[in-house]
Structure formats: structure tokens, C-alpha cells
Amino acid sequence: MHEVLAGAGLKRGGARERVIDLLAAQPCALSATEIEDALRATGRSPGRASIYRVLDLLVEHDLAERVEVGDGQARFERQHPSGEHHHHLVCEGCGRLIAFDDPGLERAIGKLSDRLGMRISGHDILLRGACERCA
């Protein structure tokens, strides 16, 4: 990720370093607040403004994806360069996020792009339901 930003002519700084490294090590999405807390726990959290700046930058360069689950705060998750991605199911009982992927769903969206005759550059899919604990 660092390389991509460097290639775009951007300088390197402590905030960028820490946010990127943290995000790159996560299996699933983190909110800006969670990132701040996690970094504060290490002793050196960047300012809030810097965290948002880095996240915006990552989304802009397709290095991260913004995930909204409807709880009023955005979450961010590393985007794999291969284009492979997953979607989320949010449990209405406990709020837990569960990741899944489904080729059938992706295929349906691909067909849709043709049917609508419009160029579709991305899709957000969120399922709501009950996780096994809450069912």
C-alpha cells in the first residue's frame, strides 16, 4: 500500500504509516474510532483528522473500501488488489458483522450491468439477519 501512495507522489508520514499497517493486518472492517483506539493502545495515536485523511486517501486510491452498516459510522477495510472482495451480514440482535462472498451474487450484478445499459463501477451489499448466537 505504501508503494502505491509513493508512486502517486505522496510523502510518507507517521500517521499514514500506522493507519496503513494497522488496516493491512485486519481481517475485516474497522471504524475510524476503532482505529484511533487501537493505535492509542500502542501509545501513539495520530490525530483524528489525520486518521480520516489517510482513510480518504486509501479509498481514493482503491486501497481500502468504505463499509456502511447503518449504525451511523463508516468502517474501512483493506481492499485486495486482485479485486476479490466479500460482503457483510449484520446481525440485528448483537450488531456483529459476518463476512461472506458469493459468486452467484456477483454474477447477478454483472448481468445487471448489461441489462441496465450503464457502467457500474461498484456495489455495496448488506444483508440483515440473525447470527447463529442470536437466532
Added chain:
Amino acid sequence: MHEVLAGAGLKRGGARERVIDLLAAQPCALSATEIEDALRATGRSPGRASIYRVLDLLVEHDLAERVEVGDGQARFERQHPSGEHHHHLVCEGCGRLIAFDDPGLERAIGKLSDRLGMRISGHDILLRGACERCA
């Protein structure tokens, strides 16, 4: 819509009356702020709290659907009693919302429910792309 709420044993009040009537007359989603402004323009806007209460109530009774486009505010749109629903594509150029429905997509989600072995109670789908004007 009034009838459904009455059937649920709820009383009728001015705020409820005005918000429902406004929403029922809209072709597409409105934000709470837009609703407040529109009603204020008529001279009698309910309090902000009442607007949110009515909207929550409508969503709870499947009379309206919450639509999130990622601009940090929720929008609300009347939901038809037949259960038929549509999804939206948001144009990244002009922000315009375009509605569409697709049986293939619904089918894929139905299958997914089985595959994940979880009860799925709803789904939000948002496509991002370019509308014909902006393409």
C-alpha cells in the same frame, strides 16, 4: 398508511399525519431534513424528534424503507404494500438516484440465505456508477 397504524392500535396526531402525507406523495426518497424543510414551508413543521419518531414507526411497520447512499444522512421512501421493492444506483457524477429491480438479484439473495444457513430478514443493495447524462 394511516389505516395500518390505526390497526396497530396507534393514535393519530398532527406530526404523523403531515409526515405520512408528504412521504406518500413523493416519487423517491427524502431525508429527514428535507422533510422538515418541506413541512416548514407549509407553515407547520412538526418537531424534529417527531419526524424521526414517525419515520422509525413507518420503517418498523414496513410502510417505508430506509435508504442510505453514503452521504451521511438517511433517506426514507414509501414502501409499497405488495412487498415489491426496488434498489438504487447512485450516479457518482451528479449524485442522482436511479431505481431498478431485478429478479435475478433477488433470486441470488434467496439462495444465499440457504447457503449461509442463517435467516436473512432484509437486504440493502446500492450500485455505484454513471447515469446516462454523466456517462
Added chain:
DNA sequence: GATGGTAATGAGACTCAATCCCATCCTTGT
């Protein structure tokens, strides 16, 4: 048509994620 229990409403304080501003710090090319 009056009464009373209870739901509904309004106004504003409040929360909290996200943004803005600007002085200061640091990276990087020379």
C-alpha cells in the same frame, strides 16, 4: 359532552462521528 388514562408532540439540550482550521513538524529533492 365531559372525564381521564395514555399516547403523541415540541423544544431544546445533548451525543458523537466527521470536518475544518491553522500553526507546527517532517519528508524529500537538491
Added chain:
DNA sequence: ACAAGGATGGGATTGAGTCTCATTACCATC
């Protein structure tokens, strides 16, 4: 090492949405 411009921090600010509670309106009953 130096300078220029990008990067950072922190604190003030915004704005959607929530909460509280006193007041008002609805409606079943008498």
C-alpha cells in the same frame, strides 16, 4: 544541510440523529 511544500495534531466546529420531560391531543368510556 537547506528550503519548499506536503503531512500532522489538536482543538474548535458542524450537523444528523437521540433523549428528556413538560405539555397537548386523542379516544374509549361514562
